[in-house]
Amino acid sequence: MTKERGMQILAAQKDRYDFEYGGEVVAEAPAMRQFLKRMERAAKTDAPILLRGETGAGKSMLAKWIHARSQRSGGPFIGMNCGAITETLIESELFGHERGAFTGAEKRRIGRFEAAQDGTLLLDEIGDAPLSVQVKLLRALQERAIERVGSDGQAIPVNARIIAATNQDLRAGIEKGSFRKDLYYRLCAVPIEIPPLRERREDIPPLISMFVKKHAQGGAPVQFSQNATDILLKYSYPGNVRELEHAIENASIFAEDGVAHVKDLPEDMTRSGGATAHPQQTEPNENGAAQMSMPEEVAQLERTRIEQALRAAKGVQSRAAVYLGISERILRHKLKKYRIDKSRFKR
Secondary structure: OOHHHHHHHHHHHHHHHOOOOOOOOOOOOHHHHHHHOOOOOOOHEEEEEEEEOOOOOOOOOOOOOHHHHHOOOOOEEEEEEEOOOOOOOHHHHHHHHHOOOOOOOOOOOHHHHHHHOHHHHEEEEEHHHHHHHHHHHHHHHHHHHOOOOOOOOOOOOOOEEEEEEOOOOHHHHHOOOOOOOOHHHHHHOOEEEEOOHHHHHHHHHHHHHHHHOOOOOOOOOOOOOOOHHHHEEEOOOOHHHHHHHHHHHHHHHHOOOEEHHHHHHOOOHHHHHHHHHHHHHEEEOOOEEEEOOOHHHHHHHHHHHHHHHHHHHOOHHHHHHHOOOOHHHHHHHHHHOOOOOOOHHHH
């Protein structure tokens, strides 16, 4: 194969992976503004970045934001979710393969590393990468070269800036033996922790406005009733920005006459949002007695938050504990206290 033909194949296959960044990063909250200052400085370097944050916090979008402000912004941005590809295919996706490398490999295919040449490669959900692939990832980062599956050992130089993202505690993974320590330190030159939405509540109103415009159903953006707005503003968002966007999209679809009401919001949100968004639940009744005591209200809110986290984590206790920002030991205690059966949330 000639060099020119090889470049044509590379250019054609890059289109399969490459995409442009056209989104916004909302930063009204002080915590988010401070976060973006760190991101700006990190973006200007070529150092590997490890983005850590809860599910739905916007790790992929922020990786694109970094790329758009980097020295490599003119190159491709290539993303790959390490947890969404089977172990048998992930090596081919990353490094490519030669024709005949395995059954079904009818032609040469370049992988994400080659497609990201002179650009940025996002390794999303890096904590889910199999150990066998972690070894080859480490070698590629150390030698700045890869070998396609089924090749004769020919090394192909690669030049991509690496951004890894995870919602897992990789240090805990190292202790358990599920993540390589040497790979962790290769990826973690610049560790960045993304604040969850509940810690930057000032960002909720502008995010609502942005998503309302984005998900307008072919006409004017939907309007929200006061009760629906109260829920959107006071909800705790265990699913973070992604959960907020899904709620807006859901309401935009089901709203009648261009106005979204509480019934048009997701059930998880209205069940807990109603407990915090409607003050009449804790106002004194006509005899001057509170309808719900403070300990009862706190317990109800705590139970609701735990159930939300378990639902978002599909019943996985360790992941729910991460969403809640507490230890598994504390979560076990609270599950017993409130008699919550976590198996109800598995799906």
